[in-house]
Amino acid sequence: MSGIKNVLLVVNPISGALDKANLIQQIKLEVEKIDARLYIFQTTKEGDLLNLEKRIQELKPCRILIAGGDGTIKLTAEALKGEDIPVGIIPAGSANGLASNLNLPINIEEQIHIALGNTFQKIDIILINDEYCLHMADFGINAELIGKYAGSTIRGKLGYVLHSIPTLFESEYPFQFEIKANNQTFKKEGILLAIANANSYGTGAHVNPKGKIDDGFFEVLIFKHFDIIKILKTLGNEVEYDPEFMETISTKEAKISCATPVAFQIDGEYLGKKELIHAEILPNKLTIAVPKKIY
Numbered sequence: 001m002s003g004i005k006n007v008l009l010v011v012n013p014i015s016g017a018l019d020k021a022n023l024i025q026q027i028k029l030e031v032e033k034i035d036a037r038l039y040i041f042q043t044t045k046e047g048d049l050l051n052l053e054k055r056i057q058e059l060k061p062c063r064i065l066i067a068g069g070d071g072t073i074k075l076t077a078e079a080l081k082g083e084d085i086p087v088g089i090i091p092a093g094s095a096n097g098l099a100s101n102l103n104l105p106i107n108i109e110e111q112i113h114i115a116l117g118n119t120f121q122k123i124d125i126i127l128i129n130d131e132y133c134l135h136m137a138d139f140g141i142n143a144e145l146i147g148k149y150a151g152s153t154i155r156g157k158l159g160y161v162l163h164s165i166p167t168l169f170e171s172e173y174p175f176q177f178e179i180k181a182n183n184q185t186f187k188k189e190g191i192l193l194a195i196a197n198a199n200s201y202g203t204g205a206h207v208n209p210k211g212k213i214d215d216g217f218f219e220v221l222i223f224k225h226f227d228i229i230k231i232l233k234t235l236g237n238e239v240e241y242d243p244e245f246m247e248t249i250s251t252k253e254a255k256i257s258c259a260t261p262v263a264f265q266i267d268g269e270y271l272g273k274k275e276l277i278h279a280e281i282l283p284n285k286l287t288i289a290v291p292k293k294i295y
């Protein structure tokens, strides 16, 4: 933990259900223990990308800690503009999808120690159009759900649950997708098409067993049917490798088009309905402090 002179803490004050005032105090104490100076950047929803980019350039911090969900990690990675400053994650979002793939402990004190520690993992990022995706993006029913949740004042997982039933009834699934990848064109029908860097959703659903966050590839996953039993099993961490239910294409680049615009999200951020996206892998793009190397 030595050698860190200044730490920038990026906090999303509204993410998840964790009390940020207590968390900031705890982080302050730990940063003082290593004789480093702490600077705090609170996100406001407006102009965060430019303001954070500016703050990083001014401070040139030795370490950036992120207390928020996937959206805040995505924001920080974009604001880094390729600077190789290690980040430490204190999961403080609703679903914490990326963090759940990094084997971080539940105890906050241990999380802070790891975030300030010297074991690192470089992870790939997927560039989708001009946005970063660190964890999962998808077209279809999950994005519809996130779109509904974005307009809600309820945060935390309860928000997803409350919105899921009406969303599923109103959905216009199945959707028609065309995927160009690995010099082939695939035409597929499905309820959800995911672009996955990691292997599980924040809920713990291990949807992408082939997924490695640092292998220079991403996976396109097509969930074909609305099979409630299989979905429940997947959520319960029991994926059955049934090509009738889900197909996987592993690639470094893909173009995906939809017959009609379909709800789309990246790392929990709803981006509206999209008809066409381009995705490519940016290998080893972000350095994260981790408990131990995952692979």
Ligand SMILES: Nc1ncnc2c1ncn2[C@@H]1O[C@H](COP(=O)(O)OP(=O)(O)OP(=O)(O)O)[C@@H](O)[C@H]1O
Pocket: 012, 013, 014, 015, 016, 043, 044, 045, 068, 069, 070, 071, 072, 073, 092, 093, 094, 095, 096, 097, 155, 156, 202, 267, 268, 269
């Ligand atoms: N001060 C703020 N007030 C309102 N919204 C904010 C503020 N700061 C950030 N946001 C919004 O929070 C969203 C990012 O949330 P984040 O992903 O960190 O947490 P989450 O959605 O609770 O967690 P997860 O992505 O893990 O489910 C962005 O849409 C961003 O615009």
